[in-house]
Amino acid sequence: MTGSARAWLGRYEVQTDLAQVVKTVLATMIAWLLAVRVFDLEQGFLAPWAALLTIHATVYRTFWRGAQAIVATVLGIVLSYLAVLVLGYGAASLGVAVLLGLLIARTPLIREEGIAVATTALFVITSGYGSQEQLLLDRFLDTLIGVAVGIVVNVVIVPPLDDRIAEKALDAVTTDIGRLLERMAEELREGLGEERAQGWVEETRRIDAHLDQAQDHLSFTQESQWANLRGRRSRRTADVGLETGLLLRLEEGVAQARNLARVVDDSVVGERTWDPGFRERWIDLLARTGRRVEDPDLEVEHLRHELDELTRELSRDDLPQLHWPVYGALITSLYNIVVIVDDVASHRDGLRPRPSSSER
Numbered sequence: 001m002t003g004s005a006r007a008w009l010g011r012y013e014v015q016t017d018l019a020q021v022v023k024t025v026l027a028t029m030i031a032w033l034l035a036v037r038v039f040d041l042e043q044g045f046l047a048p049w050a051a052l053l054t055i056h057a058t059v060y061r062t063f064w065r066g067a068q069a070i071v072a073t074v075l076g077i078v079l080s081y082l083a084v085l086v087l088g089y090g091a092a093s094l095g096v097a098v099l100l101g102l103l104i105a106r107t108p109l110i111r112e113e114g115i116a117v118a119t120t121a122l123f124v125i126t127s128g129y130g131s132q133e134q135l136l137l138d139r140f141l142d143t144l145i146g147v148a149v150g151i152v153v154n155v156v157i158v159p160p161l162d163d164r165i166a167e168k169a170l171d172a173v174t175t176d177i178g179r180l181l182e183r184m185a186e187e188l189r190e191g192l193g194e195e196r197a198q199g200w201v202e203e204t205r206r207i208d209a210h211l212d213q214a215q216d217h218l219s220f221t222q223e224s225q226w227a228n229l230r231g232r233r234s235r236r237t238a239d240v241g242l243e244t245g246l247l248l249r250l251e252e253g254v255a256q257a258r259n260l261a262r263v264v265d266d267s268v269v270g271e272r273t274w275d276p277g278f279r280e281r282w283i284d285l286l287a288r289t290g291r292r293v294e295d296p297d298l299e300v301e302h303l304r305h306e307l308d309e310l311t312r313e314l315s316r317d318d319l320p321q322l323h324w325p326v327y328g329a330l331i332t333s334l335y336n337i338v339v340i341v342d343d344v345a346s347h348r349d350g351l352r353p354r355p356s357s358s359e360r
Contacts, residue, residue: 020055023153027051031149039145041138050146055154062154066147068113073143075104076120077136084125097121166217170246173214174293174344176207177253181290181337184260188283197265204258211251218243246344253293253340256333260286263329278327281310286334293341303338307331 028048035047054066079097087093101121105114124139180203187196221243267274285306292303311331 020057020154023157024052024055026157027055027146027150027153030153031146034149035142035145039141041142041145042135043138043142046139046142047146047149050143051150051153052146054147054150059155062151065113066151068110069116069147070143072105072110072113072116073120073140075110076101076117077124077139079104079117080121080124081136083121089125089128094122094125097125166214166221166243169210169214169217170243170250173207173210173250176203176210177250177257178290178293178295180204180207180257181293182287183290184257184264185283185287185290188264188279188286197261200261201258201265204254204261207254207257208251211247211254214247218247249340249343253337253344256337256340259333260330260337263326263333267326274326278310281306282327282330282334285310289334289338289341292338293344304335307335307338 028051031047031051032044035041035044041047050069054062054069056062056065076097079100080093083093083097083100087096098118098121101118102115104117105111107114110117120139124136180200183203184200285303289303
């Protein structure tokens with residue numbers, strides 16, 4: 001096996017996905033054996049089909065979708081029975097049952113599995129079982145067996161717990177912000193053009209899109225912990241509250257970085273010449289802040305102190321000539337980023353794995 005293949009297989013999300021595949025195969029086998037060998041059901045092939053559709057990425061979703069599948073199957077059986085009872089076998093009873101099934105599928109409580117109402121009615125009528133109560137009961141038992149097996153397998157055998165993917169997404173966003181700040185400092189030293197400043201703004205929009213993805217991961221992480229036995233005993237279980245706080249602070253950090261880019265862009269468009277002393281010191285602080293964002297374990301207090309000192313030095317009589325509104329906006333945004341970075345470091349301390357009782 002190549003190194004890249006081992007690295008791919010070593011990724012947590014890949015291992016989780018492969019585990020779900022194995023569990024789905026196992027659930028379909030167990031459901032089929034129960035339906036055919038234990039309960040001797042005539043339509044035994046429907047049990048593994050139900051098991052296949054029941055296992056989902058979280059325990060909560062497995063319970064919820066399984067319950068919807070059972071309700072949808074019952075409604076489909078009832079619809080087909082009533083349609084055949086009233087209209088007899090034929091296209092008319094099929095059309096009415098499917099029509100009503102599709103309308104019921106639009107209701108919020110069973111929307112995700114609602115199509116099963118129409119498909120169950122269609123299968124029952126076209127197979128000629130619409131008026132045979134025992135076969136209709138078997139159809140329901142097949143579904144019940146498949147759903148039950150799917151739930152049990154997904155709950156008992158390594159239930160999926162998304163406790164790392166969200167953290168990785170947030171770490172990636174933090175790294176992106178730090179690299180953007182360092183890039184801004186490097187390009188400012190080289191000589192800034194309007195096109196580069198616009199590129200920074202576009203980069204902040206790309207990071208915003210990554211934040212949206214991280215928010216989706218957080219929502220999924222929270223769902224994966226509901227009704228999950230692993231979530232109660234795992235030392236690696238993510239703290240969604242802490243990660244949400246980190247996400248909010250990172251959103252503020254991106255907004256401050258975008259404000260920096262726009263202030264610099266306005267300065268370039270306005271052909272304003274920065275004071276050399278301010279320029280060098282501020283760019284140096286910008287680069288160091290970027291490195292601090294990439295590595296939150298670095299010291300941050302000295303950055304606040306140096307920004308305060310720079311502000312005091314600029315507070316003199318010739319402020320209008322030094323374009324103080326520009327300098328003030330740059331210092332304020334950078335100071336806010338430094339504060340946010342400090343909060344990010346505090347949040348990250350809370351995201352570290354909790355020690356077990358034996359490690360304390």
